[in-house]
Amino acid sequence: MHAYRSHTCAQLGAADVGETVRLSGWVHRKRDHGGVLFVDLRDHYGLTQIVADADSPALPLLEGLRVESVVTIDGVVKARADGTTNPNLATGAIEVFAREVTVQSAAQELPLPVAGEAEYPEDIRLRYRFLDLRRERTHKNIMLRSNVIASVRRRMIDQGFTEFQTPILTASSPEGARDYLVPSRVHPGKFYALPQAPQMFKQLLMVAGFDRYFQIAPCFRDEDARADRSPGEFYQLDFEMSFVTQEDVFAAIEPVLHGIFEEFADFEGKGRQVSPLPFRRIPYRESMLKYGNDKPDLRNPILISDVSDHFKGSGFGRFASIVESGDVVRAIPAPNTADKSRKFFDDMNSWAQSEGFAGLGYATRKGGEFGGPIAKNHGEAGMAAIAEALGLGPDDGVFFAAGKASQAARLAGLARTRVGETLGLIDGKKFEFCWIVDFPMFELDEDTKKIDFSHNPFSMPQGEMAALEGMDPLDILAYQYDIVCNGVELSSGAIRNHKLDVMYKAFGIAGYTQDEVDANFPGMVGAFKFGAPPHGGSAPGIDRIVMLLADEPNIREVVLFPMNQKAEDLMMNAPAPVGLKQLRELNIRLVEQAKG
Numbered sequence: 001m002h003a004y005r006s007h008t009c010a011q012l013g014a015a016d017v018g019e020t021v022r023l024s025g026w027v028h029r030k031r032d033h034g035g036v037l038f039v040d041l042r043d044h045y046g047l048t049q050i051v052a053d054a055d056s057p058a059l060p061l062l063e064g065l066r067v068e069s070v071v072t073i074d075g076v077v078k079a080r081a082d083g084t085t086n087p088n089l090a091t092g093a094i095e096v097f098a099r100e101v102t103v104q105s106a107a108q109e110l111p112l113p114v115a116g117e118a119e120y121p122e123d124i125r126l127r128y129r130f131l132d133l134r135r136e137r138t139h140k141n142i143m144l145r146s147n148v149i150a151s152v153r154r155r156m157i158d159q160g161f162t163e164f165q166t167p168i169l170t171a172s173s174p175e176g177a178r179d180y181l182v183p184s185r186v187h188p189g190k191f192y193a194l195p196q197a198p199q200m201f202k203q204l205l206m207v208a209g210f211d212r213y214f215q216i217a218p219c220f221r222d223e224d225a226r227a228d229r230s231p232g233e234f235y236q237l238d239f240e241m242s243f244v245t246q247e248d249v250f251a252a253i254e255p256v257l258h259g260i261f262e263e264f265a266d267f268e269g270k271g272r273q274v275s276p277l278p279f280r281r282i283p284y285r286e287s288m289l290k291y292g293n294d295k296p297d298l299r300n301p302i303l304i305s306d307v308s309d310h311f312k313g314s315g316f317g318r319f320a321s322i323v324e325s326g327d328v329v330r331a332i333p334a335p336n337t338a339d340k341s342r343k344f345f346d347d348m349n350s351w352a353q354s355e356g357f358a359g360l361g362y363a364t365r366k367g368g369e370f371g372g373p374i375a376k377n378h379g380e381a382g383m384a385a386i387a388e389a390l391g392l393g394p395d396d397g398v399f400f401a402a403g404k405a406s407q408a409a410r411l412a413g414l415a416r417t418r419v420g421e422t423l424g425l426i427d428g429k430k431f432e433f434c435w436i437v438d439f440p441m442f443e444l445d446e447d448t449k450k451i452d453f454s455h456n457p458f459s460m461p462q463g464e465m466a467a468l469e470g471m472d473p474l475d476i477l478a479y480q481y482d483i484v485c486n487g488v489e490l491s492s493g494a495i496r497n498h499k500l501d502v503m504y505k506a507f508g509i510a511g512y513t514q515d516e517v518d519a520n521f522p523g524m525v526g527a528f529k530f531g532a533p534p535h536g537g538s539a540p541g542i543d544r545i546v547m548l549l550a551d552e553p554n555i556r557e558v559v560l561f562p563m564n565q566k567a568e569d570l571m572m573n574a575p576a577p578v579g580l581k582q583l584r585e586l587n588i589r590l591v592e593q594a595k596g
Helices: 059-064 122-127 136-158 199-207 246-263 284-290 317-324 342-354 373-378 380-390 405-422 464-470 500-509 514-520 522-528 542-550 580-585
Strands: 020-032 037-042 047-052 070-079 094-105 181-183 191-193 212-221 232-242 280-283 328-334 361-366 369-371 397-403 433-437 442-444 451-453 480-485 488-495 535-538
Touching: 020 047, 020 059, 020 094, 037 059, 037 094, 047 059, 047 070, 059 094, 136 212, 136 232, 136 246, 136 542, 199 212, 199 232, 199 522, 199 535, 232 246, 232 542, 246 433, 246 480, 246 488, 246 535, 246 542, 280 284, 284 433, 317 328, 317 373, 317 397, 328 380, 328 405, 342 361, 342 397, 342 405, 361 373, 369 373, 369 380, 373 380, 380 397, 397 405, 464 500, 488 542, 500 514, 500 522, 514 522
Parallel strands: 047 094, 280 433
Antiparallel strands: 020 037, 020 070, 037 047, 070 094, 181 191, 212 232, 232 535, 328 397, 361 369, 361 397, 433 480, 442 451, 480 488, 488 535
């Protein structure tokens, strides 16, 4: 017999009754039933119930062990008594009567429990992540992540992509987030940077003649943490294609994402549905109007409308003056709220104020009759016209966000989400995908009043040179696109600008000289001088995909060894000081930060 096990803790069943077996694992739970000890033994695969009574020589040793001790148990498989089987357990029809136990490693008192799903402080979970990973939910999430990545690889290869690995030590880039810098020992005073993404390298692969590239790429950005963003590092499905249009990119990646989400839609028995192919395309400006952001949750049926014209010259002086000054009024329906008290509407206004906005106006409606402050000021006829334009039912209330277009859109988007969640309108059994397309190439910086890139500066402008030379820069659209699922942006992508003259012109509009472009992006500019194919791609986030499939609210729940919100690894004590010898080798002197 093998030194540690003849079976895993998920293998034994009724057909094995009478066999002598050897199992190894962790003591998951212990239950003392008056002279009979029941032990749930756990390994990576599952649980097996171990029994020891007064006739078992293993009883004294098992009684003295703490949970999470690692043991090897020799015993005989027995059928469980009638009424004691567990249909929810793979081994629920049997138990193993312990004859002998070997302690491989005795556990000390635990800083957090492994059995059960009790909530525990995050700092304890991260400091003892190796224990947290033993917990059923976390363990399953990490296995889901591994299976998703394996599925991604299979599907990308089936789509004709080839996997390559791009460098980790590279040059710092002036655009994007803050870099993580790595000092060079052999080049004093110079630094490598960890890649924020393999962007330059994957484009250079296309210039080098490789047609369809992908990798599960580690990326490093010195950014603050969010629920859907890890500080420090993350992984993405990075891919690029040559001789493609925007629709070619969509056609290549949609079956991959759709297939992955369909494959794992029933994770933990959730039985969710995935929106059909092809995914919906929504222009950026339409998304900002109807959903209040560029990552809409399409499970929410509420649509925002611009009702500015309804208040022009109206008797409602406040909204009329807002519209006449060039600002806007957006309306957010609140379906079937006739049974809601005024407190529901007032609470929404208080919530908007707590978010930093001036407030959220509203009108109630019951049986076709309007009420509330907006209705009182705007009048029955004015409200009836708004109701008809929005398609409101006789019991649908409505909220109003007013102000500058960007602020009104943001408040309306947040209110749409809050109303949808509060009223239970969001279907948790769906994955709703869409593409956001036609992003503006440029935007006006409100502070400097200068034109800058709104998204990715290396995207191809729609209309190319003719658009850059003949159109108002703020009207130029780009071949840029985001893939969104359930309100979570999975990735941004673009058809790249592979023409140097078009690139120089685009950067010139944003205030950069040709010399600055050449100095900041020497690798790409140098390569494009020798023939670059039209190319494009994207990079869906692996962490966010798994977070959605696992139905977790925070990305740390699907990352093996995550950092905390301060970008600290509490388990490995990183970042940490280093010795003077290492600093001298790197020609680095620490500068004390100014106080205050």
